[in-house]
Amino acid sequence: MTNILIVDDDINILKLVEVHLSEAGYNVFQAKDGIQALTLLKKSPCDLAVVDVMMPYMDGYALTKEIRREYDIPIILLTAKNQIEDKEQGFQSGTDDYLVKPFEPKELLFRIKALLRRYDKQPDESIVRVGNTTVNKKSYEVQIGDCTILLPLKEFELLYFFISNPMQVFSREQLIEQVWGLDYEGDERTVDVHVKRLRERFSKLTTDFQIKTVRRVGYLLETNRQ
Template identity: 60%
Template sequence: MQTILVVDDDEHIRYLVKGLLMKEGFKVLGAENGITALKILKKELCELAIVDIMMPIMDGYELTKEIRKSYDIPIILLTAKSQIEDKEKGFDSGTDDYLIKPFEPRELIFRVNALLRRFGIANEANIIFGSLYINKKAYEVKVKEKSYILPLKEFDLLAFLATHPNQVFSRSQLIEKLWGLDFEGDERTVDVHIKRLRERFSGISDDFSIKTIRGIGYSLEVL
């Protein structure tokens, strides 16, 4: 289930958008301002953000810039502004799409699904990076047509990172997503599995690399 962050100081709008997205099967998190939104992003893995422009404390343009510094997720700006200068400012800040209020509910859903497909975050069963092929349903990994059998957690870790290419995840986020909240081990478990994946694919594939982001965690970089 994909998680979408909705940021708007208007509680009515947050409630409306949340209801629309939940009907489509999304998990939705709400924030009333940019500061709260950034705190949520540090704790939760979100696949897309819907951001209002006119907000106190931090407006949508500034929030979009802040999100772009650390997260590679699609962003839709919501606004009552329709001037071309405002749209230009929105795209310059890093947004991927722009929706004018009031909007048709179906149009919002269309745009959300289109962006998720464009970013490859639609939970596709098959992932392909050059010669690397991952079939998440069959737990199959191939490189240059040669199959490799991975232990379950190594496969889960590789598939998860590959589903979110170039996005950085902390060790605690990976533990929560792949081992669960009731996991009693420590975060070094992630380091061990990352090391094994690197050793396993070293010299086999140059289509991707698992990078260590010092002080944060790991990211699968598509080369």
């Protein structure tokens, strides 16, 4: 799994970014200042760093220089400043990209994916995660904490598809196409049966997600962001 380091002294930014990156399948490490970030990097190798500029003890420019001396990883600077001089200082310190606050989490995700491609460190798309639930398409295992669950094939593939596309509504027909294939000639009610089984299996095991019924449309997987 791809490890992303987030460095920001604003706890709300840390929480916001962690939620969105975790849902996208990344493993997130957090630090509140540059000193803590450098200590963390020595213990836990990361594939990319997202660094705020304005922080106590060591600002983002200084931290970027330190990371660049020791590690070959892409860096994105977050800042409330949008002046050309500030961007120039950021790139001179060694950053790969620059994102101005406030920003859309989706834009940060796009930039992270682009940099990982550039550094040839793409996330493993065979593994998806929400909260403490990990779905591994290589081993066909579902891991919730210390508990490993093996599912029937179509239940696994349906769960994998839902967790790969959280908070999106899919019709039964769309789910049939994605999981059973275009050549499937059975009844669409098989989707209802498999959703019911997934609900029964996981309702008592985790609160990370729930598969919701959208009346007259289909289903969506709702994640718990608490």
